Amino acid sequence: MSFFKRLRESIASKTEAVTSKFKEGLAKTRSVLTDRVAELFTRRQKIDEAFFEELEEILIGADVGVNTVMELIDDLRTEVKKRKIDQPSELQPILSEKLMDMLRGTGEETGIRMNPDGITVILFVGVNGVGKTTTIGKLAWRFKQQGKSVLLAAGDTFRAGAIEQLEVWGQRVGVDVIKQEAGSDPAAVMYDAVQEAKRRNVDVLICDTAGRLQNKVNLMEELAKIHRVIQREIPGAPHETLLVLDAATGQNALQQAKLFGEKSGVTGLVLTKLDGTAKGGIVIAIRHEMSLPVKFVGLGEKMDDLQEFDAEQFVHALFAGLAGAIEENEEN
Template sequence: MRELSAPSAVYKKKAFRPSEKGNGDMGFFDKIKAGLTRTKENIGRSFETLFSGEMTEDLYDELEEALILSDMGAERAMEAVEELRRRVKAEKIRDAGEGRACLRAILTELLQVGDPALKLDTRPSVALFIGVNGVGKTTTIGKLAAQLKGEGKRVMMAAADTFRAAAADQLEIWSERSGVDLVRQHEGADPAAVVFDALSAAKARNTDVILVDTAGRLHNKQNLMNELGKISRILERELPGADRETLLVLDATTGQNGLIQAKQFSDVAGITGIVLTKLDGSAKGGIVIAIAQELGVPVKFVGVGEGIDDLMPFDAERFVQAFV
């Protein structure tokens, strides 16, 4: 693969076609509810069945077990159940249906740790995507690019994951599918140089948002820190004052392993939000709550399918409604 300079490195892509969408009529609640089917199968009894009678001591025990099995984590599950017990007593709740509404309120509060909306108001703005290989970074970038383009924004992708074979090729496929520009160089090139080329091209083309794919290497934190630090310095020098999001992409199917990854990345990067992919294939839907609480960082998007429109802006209240 030959190295491209900044002007020629930008590919103009075909427009995104609505026919490429899947399940476009399904809303967030429907997709999340469908996606959490495996979670409900995993816990043995659905919350609807659990909250079908009166508030008893057995209910609290079974609820705690169900939350732990959903991968919410033992500590968070115990805290949520104890808070439910406290509120039920204080509000003199006897009906389990009211108890379920109370639990929903508690879990929603646990998820509200920051603003889930993207802050990309300057022109251009930058979103960096970090995470280990295989979690769905490239797919997430492609889906978000299509969404932003659909909102009328000029979008550009930067293929700064130059260490993984074919990473830029995969991103190019998504740039074609979503109909946005792409800046790339040869495999093994300096990721910061790719970002610099993208910034130069974005300024020339009056781009609104630059989406940057980065290498997913956790086996050497120092290399990762140096790489992200270099990219950050270029952004600060070339785009002072620009809005910037650093989004950690995690695979929901990995459960507590995803939480471990999140902690490791948070040590080396200033994460502003979480993107949780493959939620539709996970039996561990409670991991959303565990991650938000552990990192104190908002979940901003969830992936609930393979379609280009299956990346959903996160809504804590509706997620909990589908979850419980």
């Protein structure tokens, strides 16, 4: 049995568990990345500096990120020497392995950290237009599907229409929204929401926040105040503070992640709109350069298109068909 047949069978057995959501959602990135990598691995007869330079260019083109790509290429150079590999085709499984290691990070849980002793409070942050409100609605739907009671807090009192947009999602999912008038103090909205969540004894309280970054100092102070109010009422809360990023913006998403950073209390990331972009490599860059786990990815517009992130599924979906493409190129 040839190396590629064995590799294909190995990938096939693993990709049985890969949801069609990941495959479909990463189609645009895969069409760009897989085709170019397969062509490179077939055309180049040996692994040399020119090969590494071209691979580096392809990965950067997929928005994997310059720093991440340089570190990855250095690791591949080391592995090539250590394993005494000289054929480019033999490097593909090692590339997949390295990418999975980067995405797994230090092994943090990708799912939501639930409060075992009462209400789980989840705070959402992120700039306007990244799909924050939509993500909140879809997450509320997920919890409802699990049989949990959910309440939403309209903490974005700054953006025109933000409260109404959240209410539309609340109606669609069948979840109540706690709100005040536009321009109200977001911390006051959170206080009301926590009190109502306690009164109703709900399982999950999901809180929206303003997404403006024009004055970062004010925004961070606002988030700190919201944290204090929630913590005072529910010790240990919020249990998650999720930063929502639009994957389609590529390197801008990475810059937003760095602007918010861990100082704003962010515990995890949500990458939206992966299905509409060929820049899916940004997930790798953000995960590797930020010491924060990716909790969810948005792979479409349907209610169930918000998926828990899984590094192995992501990489296998990204490189689905690569081994076959390399073998087919070699035969031709």
